[in-house]
Amino acid sequence: MTWVQAIPILKKLEESGHSAYVVGGAVRDFLLQRPITDVDVASSAAADEVRRIFPKTVQMNNNHETVLLFHNGIQAEVTTLRGRELKEDLQHRDLTINALAMDVHGELIDPTGGQVDLEQGLLRAYDPARSFADDPLRLLRVARFHSELGFAVDPLLKREMTQFAETIATVAKERVVKELWQLLAGSGVQGALSLLCETGVGLYLPGLRLGDVELKKLQTIPSVHWESECRSWAELLVSLRSADALSELPLANKTKQVGQQIWRMYQHRMRAALDDGSLYENGLEVAVLTEEIRKDRGLQALRAADVKAQFDSLPITRRSELAISGKDLLNACQDQPGPWLAEALAFAEYAVVTRQLENKRELLLKAALKEVGRH
Ligand code: ATP
Ligand code: MG
Secondary structure, X not given: OOHHHHHHHHHHHHHOOOOXXXXXXXXXXXXXXXXXXXXXXEEOOOHHHHHHHOOOEEXXXXXXXXXXXXXXXXXXXXXXXXXXXXXXXXXXXXXXHHOOEEOOOOOEEOOOOHHHHHHXXXXXXXXXHHHHHHXXXXXXXXXXXXXXXXXXXXXXXXXXXXXXXXXXXXXXXXXXXXXXXXXXXXXXXXHHHHHHHHXXXXXXXXXXXXXXXXXXXXXXXXXXXXXXXHHHHHHHHHHHXXXXXXXXXXXXXXXXXXXXXXXXXXXXXXXXXXXXXXXXXXXXXXXXXXXXXXXXXXXXXXXXXXHHHHHHOOOOOOHHHXXXXXXXXXXXXXXXXXXXXXXXXXHHHHHHHOOOOOOOHHHHHHHHXXXXXXX
């Protein structure tokens, strides 16, 4: 996707008598020749006006000035300028490289010198103190772009980061999480972590205190870019050598669970080869990610294809493939359900996965009931 695909949206807004520009990240990434995933549009049209012009819209519930719309197969967020000049809007953005706009003819609007900063690889703010006072999340965004783009940080910006470090504590955890995983996934992660350390911002992150000790541990995160959010959180747990560092962060339970499983599997793999029991218990996704993490940390690791082949050759890959169920066990011994049932099933499951018993109904029933003393 490129910003060009947003031109029909700009045209439609202009035809209705409004000004409209592509702004922010999409312009930056176009000039950097990086792929873009979303387009932001700034327009003089009010939100209800935008909804009137475009049939397919979704109102963003967190922001009444922004409308998400679908047009010509692309998705765009349209934000109203509310009577402000475009130039003023751009001056209120976080960094000069994000304060760029493009009109329908592809003409660049650059009131803060963002294009030169892009060429020189510099992270700079138009008015750093006001920028951080307006929205302290920008403290973390500086570090995120430092990691993602490898750009240098303007000394003045860095000085203000130090001044404002504590204010990051007031930002909603949900917003922090989005920037943080991208920071961890960038190829300049080490520099970004140093920046959090030098400016003190790491100390005040809501839900995850990153002091000198933690930031030093995190330096083991490899300088490799990845797209997966899960991978970022798992890298964090592995580096911090902790199973519960994510507990206070607002992440999906599945993400936290996968992170913990990877950390446990990683520890297990420090001592042993990949065994069927652990592969079955943790599943293919966790095993593949664990091997990737090992590889990027310079450890001997299995290729994804080999992990998959081993997984596919497991006698069973999930409990539902076991030849007996809890019901079968109950019927066979006419007893009341109780903890023994789970124990018997776990026994059968383990015996089949580790190839000590074949996955055959009669055989398993007998062995499992015997194991828990019920014949
Ligand atoms: P990416 O989409 O690659 O993660 P982005 O720069 O597009 O990066 P978004 O969060 O999509 O980031 O925001 C789009 C644009 O909105 C930014 O380029 C920037 O101009 C502006 N923006 C976003 N967040 C902030 C913020 N906290 N403070 C000021 N401006 C912001
Ligand atoms: Mg964006």
